[in-house]
Amino acid sequence: MLDTYKKYFRFLVKYRGMFVLFVLMLTVLGVINAINPYFYKLFVEALPEKNYQTILNILILYVGVNLLETGIDVIVYLLGDAVILRAARDVRERVFKKIQDLDFAYHMTNSSGSLISVLKRGDLAYFGMFHELNGLYRILVHLILMLVMFGAINGQIAWLMGASFVISAIASKYLLAYNLTTRKAFNKQEDNVSAVIVDNLINYETVKYFGKEVKEQRRLSKAFVLWIKTLWGFANSFRLIDIVIGLISAAGLWVVLHRTFTLYMSDVIQFSDFILILGFVTSF
Structure with missing residues (x-):
């Protein structure tokens, strides 16, 4: 499994600058998404006081954070697409070269249909792995922030x-x-x-x-x-x-x-x- 992840990231880190920026923005997005419940606490504390200005400030901040989340979400997807599309192209070219390098006997003893099926599944798996790992990373960020918040309370x-x-x-x-x-x-x-x-x-x-x-x-x-x-x-x-x-x-x-x-x-x-x-x- 570790070897699979090494191969997976090898093509992504080829575009190191863009990939690092993507991870940083994904982290920021995860933090912003995770802090939404904190606003519930602020509202609950402010509403009984009936201080209009305080409640209005919290509301403006809450809406602003949600707008910021939407903007960063778009940027994250753009950066992610810029990385994964190039990496997926590189993977297909590498696989194609590997097939070309195989000897004639291999192609004679293997079905063309099964090879096509493997190639197609590989393309879908690379995109799927990219999105699944991104989702897991956001869950990890959410978990860390949540544990920090809980630790501060009790x-x-x-x-x-x-x-x-x-x-x-x-x-x-x-x-x-x-x-x-x-x-x-x-x-x-x-x-x-x-x-x-x-x-x-x-x-x-x-x-x-x-x-x-x-x-x-x-x-x-x-x-x-x-x-x-x-x-x-x-x-x-x-x-x-x-x-x-x-x-x-x-x-x-x-x-x-x-x-x-x-x-x-x-x-x-x-x-x-x-x-x-x-x-x-x-x-x-």
Whole structure:
């Protein structure tokens, strides 16, 4: 897995300046997005005082931060596209060169259809990996800021939230390993289906000349049997992730909010702190 990430980042850091700027802006975006619940605390503290100017200042700041978030979000996507489009082009050129460097025997013993399927899947995977890792990075920024905020209010809340995240991360490790196993099994069958379809099109004249249309249709139908089976396994692995992570998240939410409620009833924290914590855990 580490080797995969090294290969992935090798093409991105080729455009180091733009990539670093992209990461910096993504970090700023993550921070701005994460601090929104803090405004709930400010509003709760200011509204009972009925100080028009104070409330108006908070409102202006809140709207301004949201406008800033929108602008930075656009910039982040522009920078990200500028990096990933160039990197994806470089990846395709490198893969194409690799295929050209392979000997004739390799191409004779491998289906053109399966190779095309692998190439297409590789293109989609590179873009998908880029966006998924960006999302995970924003979650990490959100988590760090949230733990800092919770620690400033009460250390117990920060530890409980951190423990919930660690348990989710450990469970995710095994769930993703299972997901990858089912994905590999499905990819193999997807390549087989693509091989039948593409090879049939490449040899279309031969198939028509010898009247093998029915035989080719049966080949495709047979290939789809395992394709459907492995696709169900792959799809159900996501349902398993949803169930397990959902249960862990719900348990963590209960523990954190119950402890927060207990601290509030004991006058350890203020009502505005309770709203802040509630805002963070429901937006995470």
